[in-house]
Amino acid sequence: MSSGRVESYGVLRQRQCTSRYETVAEEVRERGYAILDDVCSEADLATLSEAFENVRARYVGAYGEVRLRAIDEYHTIRAMLTHGENAFVKLALNEHLMTTLKLLIDGRFVLNQQNGVINPSREKYNQGKWHRDLPYQHFVSSRPLAINALFCIDDFTPENGATHVLPGSHKSEELGSDAYVERNKVQIAAKAGSFIVLDCMLYHTGGENRSDLPRRAVNHVFTIPFFKQQIQLPNNLDGSSLSPEARDLFGFNYVEPASIEEYLASRGQKLTR
Template sequence: MASITERSYGIHRRVAAENEIDDACEMLSTLGYAVLEGGYTPTEIDELSAAFDDARRHSEDAAGGRDALRQLDEHNTVRVAFHHDARLLVLATNQRVLAVVRRAISNYVVLSQQNGIINPANAAEYNQGAWHRDLPYQHVVFSRPMAINALFCIDDFTLENGATIVLPATHKQEEFPSSRFVRSAAIQVTAPRGSYILLDCMTYHTGATNRTPKDRRAVNHVYTSPIIRQQIDLSTLLGESFTEDLDLRELLGYGVRTPRSLDEYFASRRR
């Protein structure tokens, strides 16, 4: 690529970016995606890899086996992964990711979902291998993000193993673009293990085909404005005694449960 000049004229305003967090925020705002280093050591990534495999086995056992999940097309997904292995909760509370998410949405964000994602080996089909938004079925745009996707790479994301494909800047338009645009503008986002691929949830994207003999693993997080309901009611799933950490309770949605009666509503107001 030719060198890019810093010379300019007629410009009086410019975005300030002084560190990796600023860079990710600018990429996310402008193009709808970014890659952010997670800050984990190789040893920590190895432990998270082992935790992922344990969570997958536990999830399958709890559902009655992989074949039972296959009948629901859930065999390549580990729902609420940290519920199956608590070591994976650290991925949802990564402070670098939360710094970007809170700058993009607001200081009050809720974890809508944490799902393990398996892109199966040998070009097998899977449920993320189609164009979608992570707020699906919505043909709307927002003046600022309502939800951010943070996909943690357990394995390297490569061209060969099905790295995520994005359509840049499509978080700024309501419609899915034309076939001509898709063919010319689609970008495959490679990323090293231990990093996060961040997406504005309205950016159209898809998983690509994994043509290697090894599954490619990731853990997906969706952070939302508290006005959007969670994929699974985490406070009910985890129970009232799961944590007393007020910041973690806020992130997991303990403060946005819908009252089921007037008594519960008035109790929430008193709190």
């Protein structure tokens, strides 16, 4: 039986991981992606699946299918946690995810966006092209500034268009050539109830869904507080029912001051935190 240790020679230094969170963080740092599985109970997953459908119906009802399709937004539900389903607030605060993020991002981080993502059956959608989650950016960072945690509401399989990634591409400024992408892309199969954790600079794309059912996910982008949120969460959430930790995560402490007076007042508050 294997001891689980790799054999080596001439190696003076080797990283050690003593928890599954450290293993996930190591994989994200090195190759840009990892699976953090078993992050919620069957009952919580069923609640999330049902809440996803409720929010989708209300969202399409509010903004209209024709309008959403015209702007290529029909397969996305923006700011999931702001539509009155507490399951998505809870998901964004998931303890397994928080432990992992604290290993990956130095200092404080903020939820930049939480969106429902639907990869429809036999139809194109707006995540089905290679991209970074910090789009239009071509720098390389020595440590992650932003992490995407893509929660799988359904199983991700090759048939239903599981996400493809280009391993290590968070460390390259440019997207590889067409031939390189084709030869080196990896499709990530993952069980419902897992997070796929990506360095936001990793090139990735949703796959082609050849199954009869949509494949649903909830993406979360967490960033250092320097980035502006995709949609201002403090303006769209009732902060009074949130813990201080949740308020911090959702950006209540990072809204830019509207005046010098407000800035000075916020400095005073920071010194007492």
